[in-house]
Amino acid sequence: MATAIADPRAPRATVRRSGPNLEKWGWIYMRVSGVLLVVLIFGHLFVNLMLGEGIHGIDFAFVAGKFATPFWQWWDVIMLWLALIHGANGMRTIVNDYVTHQTTRRVLVWALWLSAAFLIVLGTLVVFTFDPCIGIETSTTDWLIEMCAAR
Numbered sequence: 001m002a003t004a005i006a007d008p009r010a011p012r013a014t015v016r017r018s019g020p021n022l023e024k025w026g027w028i029y030m031r032v033s034g035v036l037l038v039v040l041i042f043g044h045l046f047v048n049l050m051l052g053e054g055i056h057g058i059d060f061a062f063v064a065g066k067f068a069t070p071f072w073q074w075w076d077v078i079m080l081w082l083a084l085i086h087g088a089n090g091m092r093t094i095v096n097d098y099v100t101h102q103t104t105r106r107v108l109v110w111a112l113w114l115s116a117a118f119l120i121v122l123g124t125l126v127v128f129t130f131d132p133c134i135g136i137e138t139s140t141t142d143w144l145i146e147m148c149a150a151r
């Protein structure tokens, strides 16, 4: 028996008529965050891997130095938020496209947003509460002991 495929531009049976069009804003978010992520990700890679000693200069002191600067704290946090929401929303699109079982789809989409929210909270806390002097008495790094003792 031949199956008629609906016109792709035909309105859905249950059309949302009130409230914000979240799918439209999600679509716009993917484009806007994509453009910002190009700048943030390639800026991050350039500064970490190309400037100064490049990859050989990356150690605990390098990270501690970056997290002591509000500019890099905000750079990293904005990159974290944009990328996690972008990635979770992109995965939501893929799940919606491929998972046909309603309950499985709901569980997966919830799991995506919960894990993104958890990583956003954790990452933001790490960036803004990072303290290189925690546990310093067990560290053997001379420069770190001197720096923390001087504070």
Ligand code: HEM
Pocket (backbone or CB within 6 Å): 030, 031, 033, 034, 035, 037, 038, 041, 083, 084, 086, 087, 088, 089, 090, 091, 093, 094
């Ligand atoms: C260089 C920066 C990036 C740019 C310019 C970019 C751009 C885009 C755009 C425009 C879309 C929408 C595609 C569509 O609707 O057909 C998209 C989808 C997606 N992005 Fe990104 N993105 C970037 C980084 C990332 C990162 C860091 C992640 C992971 C955390 C990610 C994960 C995804 C996923 C999972 C999708 C859904 C793919 C699909 O619908 O088939 N992207 N990206």
